[in-house]
Each structure stands twice: as C-alpha cells, then as structure tokens.
Amino acid sequence: MPIRGLVFDLFGTLVTRGPGPRAYRELVLTLPPWKWRHARHLALTAEFPTISAFHAHFRPRRGPAPAYFERLVAAGMAKIRLYDDSIPTLARARAEGLRVALLSNLASPYKQPVFELGLDRHFDVLVFSCEVGLAKPERRIYELVADKLELPASELLMIGDTLRDDVRGAKAAGLSALHIDRDGARADLHGLGDELFAHPVLNRG
Numbered sequence: 001m002p003i004r005g006l007v008f009d010l011f012g013t014l015v016t017r018g019p020g021p022r023a024y025r026e027l028v029l030t031l032p033p034w035k036w037r038h039a040r041h042l043a044l045t046a047e048f049p050t051i052s053a054f055h056a057h058f059r060p061r062r063g064p065a066p067a068y069f070e071r072l073v074a075a076g077m078a079k080i081r082l083y084d085d086s087i088p089t090l091a092r093a094r095a096e097g098l099r100v101a102l103l104s105n106l107a108s109p110y111k112q113p114v115f116e117l118g119l120d121r122h123f124d125v126l127v128f129s130c131e132v133g134l135a136k137p138e139r140r141i142y143e144l145v146a147d148k149l150e151l152p153a154s155e156l157l158m159i160g161d162t163l164r165d166d167v168r169g170a171k172a173a174g175l176s177a178l179h180i181d182r183d184g185a186r187a188d189l190h191g192l193g194d195e196l197f198a199h200p201v202l203n204r205g
C-alpha cells in the first residue's frame, strides 16, 4: 500500500518546548493521587480555555494560586521553537502530493503556538485532542484523522517522538509509523527532511 498521507505529532517532533516545569503536570500533582489519571486525561480532552479555568474545575485545596500556573504556561510558551527542518519538510510533503495532518495531544492554551509559528498553513487537517475529546493512543483519534484526510489508515504514516502514542497506538489503528528521537540513538529518524523522504516505509509503493 503506498503512503499517501503523513500525520505529524507536534511537541518533540515539529517543535521543541525546551526545559522547565510543565504547568499542567505541576497542577495535577497538587491534586490527590487518585485524581491524577482523570485530571491528566481531562486536560488533554476538554476545552478549558486557560489553565485558570482548569484549576477552577478541580479547585485544589493546596498548592499555588492559578496565577502561578498561568506564569508557568506563559514561560513554557515563550520557549517553544520550531526545529529547522519542520517547515521545509511539511512544504516538501505537500509539493510531493502527500496529504498532511497534525495530530497533537495538547491542552487548549498550547494550540496558540501552532498559529503564531505559522505551522497551521502547512497542514490539510489539524486535530487537537482538546477539541475532539479524544487523545492518543485512543484508536478513534487516528480514525478521525484518516476520515478528515479522506484516506484509509493503511495509506497513512504517523511520525512522532512518543512510542506509546505515535508508534504503538498508530500501528494498532492500522497506520504505518516512524519513531523520531531528535537527541537519542534508538529511533527510526533523528531529523526530518531527507532522512524521512528516503525512508523505505515512504517508498514501498
């Protein structure tokens, strides 16, 4: 089956968010442990426009005030950078006639950099977990991307840095997948560009 569409993860794949505390993780850790799993999933799959709104939903009895978490979000946002090869790779994919989707697990505030960095223009389809109420590795979110791209899952290649979400979850839903690790050694890809376009998975058709 030839590959006719590429599905990209966002963080760690097309953009880096740099070091520093993760605002939502810190907030979740102020809650009782039995709420952690639910709270993490809700942060990714519900539309809380701000982290203050998310804070108000859970009303933690301890931990810092919402303004502290807002500052963490802002500080994190300010560190987000495109990898050098991201835009050229997306442009090349479309020039070669591939359909291109973004599939990201993220909390609502983190949609903003996709538009500020001009990434949105390079995709046919944008799927954000917080908008669709599903998160990777739930099978239905990959099926949703396939539907939006109007291609069967078997003709899609998912590219991302998280094995559970971008490789195992995608393969379980019938997509092909490539693991990218921009720093480490054990991955299919260490950068995009030529490395991606030369890969046998893309060229088997």
Ligand SMILES: [Mg+2]
Pocket: 009, 010, 011, 012, 013, 160, 161, 162
């Ligand atoms: Mg990622």
